[in-house]
Amino acid sequence: MRKTILIVVIIAILAVTVSVILISARSRAAAMESARRQPQVDQPQTISGPGLVEPLSEDIKLGSELSGKLKAVYVEEGDHVTSGQLLAELQNDDYRAQIGSAEAQVIAKEATLRKVVNGARAQERSEAMSSARAAEAVMNNARAEMERRQKLFDAGVISREENERYARECDVARAKYEEAAQRHSLVDDRAREEDQAFAEADLRLARASLEEARARYAKTLLKSPIDGTVLRKHHRNGDETEIGKVQVGQRAYVTADAFAGHKFWGRVVRVGEQLGRKNVRTDEPTERVDTKILETLVELDKGAQLPVGLRMDAFILGGSPQVASIRADQ
Incomplete structure (x- = not known):
């Protein structure tokens, strides 16, 4: 009797299992048929991946070429x-001071070059000419007096000492005239080429020193090379x-x-x-x-x-x- 009950139970379980499988298969077939009847909608393809936000321009790190505070x-x-x-x-106080010193040097060298190129002022030329003419007049008077004294000495009227004294005075007057004439020539003449070239070279050197001082000062100022945002x-x-x-x-x-x-x-x-x-x-x-x-x-x-x-x-x-x-x- 126990064997009969066991067999009946097993058969009942198998029957339920087959029923469920059949029902599940029929439901799946119905779902697939319903899906085929519905209109197909194209789904867009999507590609995913990790990303990183970056600036439009390059990331620039700025710093000064100089060391300092x-x-x-x-x-x-x-x-x-x-x-x-x-x-x-x-x-950069010391750099600004260097610029001021270099600017003063440029001004001084420019004045020196102008003086070399243009020569002395009109007033200096006039004074030099007047001095030369006055010295010439004194020399002519001394020469005339010496010639007169020489004639008196030849006639035995004056002594040798007196004649020689007037001769020395004439020599002194002639030397003073030559000195005044040389000064007038230097003041009135234009500069020599080598003097002008030397003054121009001095000016170029002073201007180069000024540009160098300005460049050093500019390196103390940190400026942005692009439009952007401070990170x-x-x-x-x-x-x-x-x-x-x-x-x-x-x-x-x-x-x-x-x-x-x-x-x-x-x-x-x-x-x-x-x-x-x-x-x-x-x-x-x-x-x-x-x-x-x-x-x-x-x-x-x-x-x-x-x-x-x-x-x-x-x-x-x-x-x-x-x-x-x-x-x-x-």
């Missing part, structure tokens, strides 16, 4: 700038660009976003001897990974508990206020 930074991150706009300026400002007013300002033993402190408002103090214990590629990344989109840097090691004071691998900002203090700002990892 920042006098002012005139823009902030996010500011729109135009081509030629002044962005920052180094301290990041790396330095603030007073930042030093001279790596020689960083020395072993200087006090330093670090800050981290996880410890807002807290400074962890330390001291510079090692300054690299060679520039190299960056080993610390800020993960900022505008960061240049090929920039050469000089690694500096700061040892924190005892008691500073910071997790290894924490990203932070380090500030090194020198004789003046903050001289360097370095992004670092703990």
Whole structure:
């Protein structure tokens, strides 16, 4: 009797299974038939992939060719700038003074050249001519007196000493006339070619020095080469660009976003001897990974508990206020 019940149960289960399969097959066939009857709609093909927002122009990192101390930074991150706009300026009082000195030299050399080319003024020419004529008159009178005294000496009327005295006076008068005539000739004549060439060369040298001074001053002014937007400002007013300002033993402190408002103090214990590629990344989109840097090691004071691998900002203090700002990892 038990065998009969078992067989009946198995048959019932199989019957249900077959029924479900048949019903499912019929439903699938009906769904496929309904799909064939519906109008086909073309679906557009879509291609997906990761992307990155980039500026229309190249990402330009600007810096001064000169080393020095920042006098002012005139823009902030996010500011729109135009081509030629002044962005920052180094301290340049000495460069402006050099321009003033060079300008004064140019003015002096120009005056010298004008004097060489044009000669003396009309008043100087007139004075030189008058002096020459007066000296000539004195010489003629002295010569006439000497000739008269010579005749008296030949007649035995005057002594030899008196005759010789008038002869000497005539010689002195003639020498003074020759001197005055030579001065008048120099004042009245135009400059020699070699004198003019020397004055012109002096002027060209002074002008070249002025252009050089202006070029050095221009390098203290950091201007935008294109119309664009400031992505990041790396330095603030007073930042030093001279790596020689960083020395072993200087006090330093670090800050981290996880410890807002807290400074962890330390001291510079090692300054690299060679520039190299960056080993610390800020993960900022505008960061240049090929920039050469000089690694500096700061040892924190005892008691500073910071997790290894924490990203932070380090500030090194020198004789003046903050001289360097370095992004670092703990």
